[in-house]
Amino acid sequence: MSGNAPWRVLLGRSHECGVLDHVVADARAGRSRVLVLRGAPGVGKSALVEYLTRSAPGFQVLRVVGVESEMELAFAGLHQLCMPLLGHIERLPGPQRDSLAIAFGLRDGSAPDRFLVGLAVLSLLAETAEDRPLLCVVDDAQWLDQVSAQTLAFVARRLLAERVALVLAARPPAFGAGDDPWAALPETEVPGLRDDDARALLDSVVPGRLDERVRERIVAETRGNPLALLELTRGLTTADLAGGFGRPDSRPLTSQIEHSFVRRIESLPSGAQRLLLAAAAEPVGDVPLLRRAAERLGIDADAEGTAEEAGLIEFGTRVRFRHPLVRSAAYRAAPPAERRTVHRALAEATAPGFDSDRRAW
Ligand SMILES: Nc1ncnc2c1ncn2[C@@H]1O[C@H](COP(=O)(O)OP(=O)(O)OP(=O)(O)O)[C@@H](O)[C@H]1O
Ligand SMILES: [Mg+2]
Structure with a gap:
């Protein structure tokens, strides 16, 4: 499992890990950093997020995971982020404190001013980072509710000289989807694994020696997507793979992986x-x-x-x-x-x- 599996080395991610190491180093030095990790389902964003959270000793780490079924719940994502910091809410200027408290249902009031909610989150993060550097990671960010996504983008644009790193991992916006809230933020694309790393991953999960041509076909068809390499070959012997994998399947890779989970x-x-x-x-x-x-x-x-x-x-x-x-x-x-x-x-x-x-x- 990507989340809590025993820690293991990621194949072929030295560039991406280096980028994340820089983010941590800059934040530690008081130069706030924001980064969006973009990539297809299963390409390895959560695995990199896991690497990141283990590579920031001394940081306070706040984690948010977007949940598809909570997309309609306004402020659900921000609430996850800020919950551990709510003890500091009293230190915020009155209007910010009141707006945040109303947004999180801690007190009654008419719909809070979004600008004040954004400022309140910014102040909370900046204040927390005065004690020790702060790493905020948002995984599955494509499933954040809209207000939380927009507020985080607002906060991201205003982080300057705090000891804060904000890293979001998200699938690419669906074609025709509305405005991408993070379009203007610094972004790193997470690509499929290079062929030699994809071969190594495949060899680690398929028992026996794979025919060279079959292996090349799998590597090409999965485009180095680690989840596809792991899941679509799962439980198959070399003989199955020679005969079965790679039958023409015109569905997108994600539906093929999802379908394989449905079968299981x-x-x-x-x-x-x-x-x-x-x-x-x-x-x-x-x-x-x-x-x-x-x-x-x-x-x-x-x-x-x-x-x-x-x-x-x-x-x-x-x-x-x-x-x-x-x-x-x-x-x-x-x-x-x-x-x-x-x-x-x-x-x-x-x-x-x-x-x-x-x-x-
Ligand atoms: N570099 C890698 N080396 C080996 N295994 C990897 C690597 N990257 C990811 N994996 C494995 O591939 C699977 C899918 O990775 P992960 O869950 O990180 O994808 P994801 O990009 O977060 O997908 P989604 O968008 O669906 O959340 C996991 O089982 C993970 O452990
Ligand atoms: Mg993920």
Whole structure:
């Protein structure tokens, strides 16, 4: 798993790691840095984010992960970012403090002035960085709610001489998507692995010796996308690969990977499938809530183990999918009626008044 797998060396990323090392060094020296890591699904952005957070000793690290099902919840992303800093909110100038408190639902009031919310976040970050340097990382940034994305862009443009680094990892904007909030910010493209690194990754996961031509075809067709190299060849023997992989498939690579996750999900017993669907429909990865919903859905107790053993998900302090494409595969694979049943069970499993965000269910 990219998130909490035992740390291992990334193949072919010395350039990108060097860029990130500079970001950290500049921020440490009091020259704020902002960087957007852009790349296709599965290309290795989260793996680089993981590298970054391990390469900034002495920094306070604030992490935000965009969640597709929270895109409609205004300020959800900013709330994740600022939550650990809210103890300092009283130090902000009154109007900024009030705007932020209203935005986060800490006090009543009419819709806050976005400019003041932006200034409040900027002040909070700058103030925190006076004690020790601050690294803010936003993964899956394409799924931030719009206000949070715009506010972060506002903050990014105004960071100057603070000890702050802000790094966002995002998929490229969808064709025809509205304005990209980070278009004007410094950006690094994360490309597929070079051929020799892609070959090395492939050799590390495919048992036995691969025929040279088959290997070259896989490297070419996956365009060095690590997730595609790992997932589309998963469980296949050299013989399977020679005969199977690379049959003409005109779908984009991402749909092929997602489809391969769908196949793996569909091969599981129905309880594990339902549990994956419920986990996909629940935005924050709340394990006790998911277990209550699972009980209501009559999902047997083995389902968690089965889904974990299949390498698709982990149930730790939070629920963690192996990759965002597993989440979308689990959700899309289910018929609408099944999705409705699961949403209902999640709503019922949420204690009334426990978390008003979830009443939308
Ligand atoms: N340089 C690398 N060397 C070896 N494995 C890698 C490398 N980069 C990524 N991987 C592995 O490839 C998989 C996909 O990477 P990752 O999750 O970082 O992609 P991503 O760009 O964040 O995708 P998404 O946009 O869907 O979030 C992970 O299992 C990760 O561990
Ligand atoms: Mg990622």
